[in-house]
Amino acid sequence: MNTQQLVSFVLRAKNRIKTLRALEKSPKIPAQIMKETGMYKSHTSRALKELKENNLIQCDNPNDRAYKFYTLTKAGKAILKKAREIKKNIEE
Numbered sequence: 001m002n003t004q005q006l007v008s009f010v011l012r013a014k015n016r017i018k019t020l021r022a023l024e025k026s027p028k029i030p031a032q033i034m035k036e037t038g039m040y041k042s043h044t045s046r047a048l049k050e051l052k053e054n055n056l057i058q059c060d061n062p063n064d065r066a067y068k069f070y071t072l073t074k075a076g077k078a079i080l081k082k083a084r085e086i087k088k089n090i091e092e
Contacts, residue, residue: 006054006079007086015039019047020056020072020080027060027069051076 001009010016018037022028028036034044048070051057056076060069072080 001054003079003082006056006075007082009050009054010056010079010083011086013047013050015043015047016051017080017083019044019051020076020083023057023070023072023076024080027071029067029069033070 010020015037018039019033022033022036030041030044030048033039033048034041037044039047048057052059052070055073056079057070058073060071062068
């Protein structure tokens with residue numbers, strides 16, 4: 001996907017943008033993301049899977065079964081920034 005497609009992909013689902021925002025400051029495990037965003041476990045899992053498939057986030061310890069830490073990739077940070085700009089322009 002190109003940049004515009006990725007921004008659109010993120011903006012189409014509120015759970016995706018919530019997940020990216022939650023990971024913006026530091027790596028987190030899914031339980032922390034759920035608590036911070038108020039999302040259900042299934043919604044959190046789906047958002048993580050979709051964002052990972054599009055290389056917007058990465059799992060830092062994929063072999064660990066209990067506490068997988070997720071972080072934003074460089075592309076994820078750029079897409080989040082562009083998504084915020086678009087949302088800000090719409091709301092003005």
